[in-house]
Amino acid sequence: MQSQATSLYERLGGVYSIATVVDDFIDRIMDDPRLNSNPLVDEAHHRVSRSGFKYLVTEMVCWATGGPQQYSGRSMHDSHAHLKITAEEWESFLDDFQQTLDKFAVPAAEQAELFAIVQSTKPDIVIPA
Numbered sequence: 001m002q003s004q005a006t007s008l009y010e011r012l013g014g015v016y017s018i019a020t021v022v023d024d025f026i027d028r029i030m031d032d033p034r035l036n037s038n039p040l041v042d043e044a045h046h047r048v049s050r051s052g053f054k055y056l057v058t059e060m061v062c063w064a065t066g067g068p069q070q071y072s073g074r075s076m077h078d079s080h081a082h083l084k085i086t087a088e089e090w091e092s093f094l095d096d097f098q099q100t101l102d103k104f105a106v107p108a109a110e111q112a113e114l115f116a117i118v119q120s121t122k123p124d125i126v127i128p129a
Ligand code: HEM
Pocket: 035, 040, 041, 044, 045, 048, 053, 056, 057, 060, 072, 073, 074, 075, 079, 080, 083, 085, 089, 090, 093, 117, 118, 119, 121, 125
């Protein structure tokens, strides 16, 4: 059994593995018509640089999973409130995340921990119903 003393960051394989997974995931969400049907999301997805976006999300995932990196971007509320993201768009985002994790064969235990981290941010990102 895996020791709980080993951080999720280490079990995922550190920054090189995490950056590879984020690379696939950001391409997937930035091209997802289910998300870009929200005009505010579509505008922002075409305004921000793809590589800058990947950089910030990589930094955040490394930090959130126990790596040595510090997240230097804006808070989840400040970077998403103006996008008016709905619960339905949130589900599409999770579906994209699942597809990326499956593509890289991330084990079930690590997937569950990643989903718990992502879900913890939902109240900051999704507008109230
Ligand atoms: C756990 C879920 C999410 C995480 C960890 C996340 C992460 C981030 C990060 C790190 C940034 C950059 C912040 C900055 O500029 O300093 C960002 C911005 C952005 N996110 Fe997310 N995000 C999440 C959910 C979503 C969802 C569900 C959508 C779309 C449906 C979305 C669309 C965007 C867009 C369009 C921007 C650019 C905003 C702008 O600059 O105007 N995000 N996100």
